């Protein structure tokens with residue numbers, strides 16, 4: 001199975017599933033609120049110190065929640081599939097984000113891959129990192145590259161007419177690279193024959209947490 005994690009909201013698998021990311025909006029909202037309060041306090045006053053600790057506490061809580069979810073997500077992936085292919089860090093994609101977002105993205109992705117490899121060892125599942133170059137540009141059906149700015153969410157091939165979701169196309173390319181990397185040739189079904197992600201199944205975060213907890 002190839003997965004694409006283009007933007008950190010969710011992942012997209014090559015068998016046409018999107019996996020929800022945790023909904024952390026409430027936590028982020030609270031963090032923004034407490035940070036605003038902190039910015040109004042006088043620097044190095046007692047109140048400032050107290051508020052700084054409050055902000056740090058929320059950040060810790062957020063980090064723990066994300067890590068916990070990544071644990072469950074990776075366990076779910078390696079128990080659900082025989083081999084999992086992931087893109088190496090997509091540097092080109094990330095260059096389109098500003099520095100801060102890029103660092104966060106980078107750190108979360110590294111943590112995810114480290115966990116995934118660890119779980120792969122644990123459960124005897126192959127985890128292979130494939131080169132990210134071209135995964136979003138290339139057409140999964142004919143291989144012709146076309147430029148796509150990051151906000152274009154559809155893949156529509158000017159050469160063969162193949163159309164699908166941008167991330168679905170990328171995950172299919174990751175799948176094909178993974179097969180080649182393992183010397184397995186081409187995946188059995190071509191993208192067109194695969195139930196193609198015009199109708200993607202949504203896997204809820206809840207299901208991932210339940211399934212991931214069983215194996216943990």
Ligand SMILES: [Zn+2]
Pocket residue numbers: 139140141142143144157158159160161162
């Ligand atoms: Zn094409």
